[in-house]
Amino acid sequence: QVQLVESGGGLVQPGGSLRLSCAVSGRTLRLLVMEWYRLAPGKQRELVATISAGGSTNYADSVKGRFTISRDNAKNMVYLQMNSLKVEDTAVYYCHCVQLNLWGQGTQVTVSS
Numbered sequence: 001q002v003q004l005v006e007s008g009g010g011l012v013q014p015g016g017s018l019r020l021s022c023a024v025s026g027r028t029l030r031l032l033v034m035e036w037y038r039l040a041p042g043k044q045r046e047l048v049a050t051i052s053a054g055g056s057t058n059y060a061d062s063v064k065g066r067f068t069i070s071r072d073n074a075k076n077m078v079y080l081q082m083n084s085l086k087v088e089d090t091a092v093y094y095c096h097c098v099q100l101n102l103w104g105q106g107t108q109v110t111v112s113s
Contacts, residue, residue, distance in 0.1 A: 009107030022095030
């Protein structure tokens with residue numbers, strides 16, 4: 001059974017950084033397209049970043065230049081490095097596998113002073 005497990009969320013001050021991790025189990029990550037989404041209270045779910053099997057990346061305009069998605073196929077891990085965090089980045093962040101349409105349980109990120 002394939003599972004996605006996120007970690008790394010927490011409380012951080014504006015301007016700070018966090019790195020989210022998504023552990024993929026039950027299947028090799030190598031050929032999978034992976035995404036990070038976020039859901040904030042009262043807002044629609046937003047696609048934050050995508051990474052292809054070959055390592056190409058795409059980002060929402062709201063996070064370009066601040067967030068970086070990466071993958072380590074050897075470790076079956078996907079990461080989201082978040083820098084220069086803003087209050088409006090507060091949300092639950094979810095890891096998503098495109099081919100399997102599989103979601104993790106989410107990890108809360110709160111940006112507040």
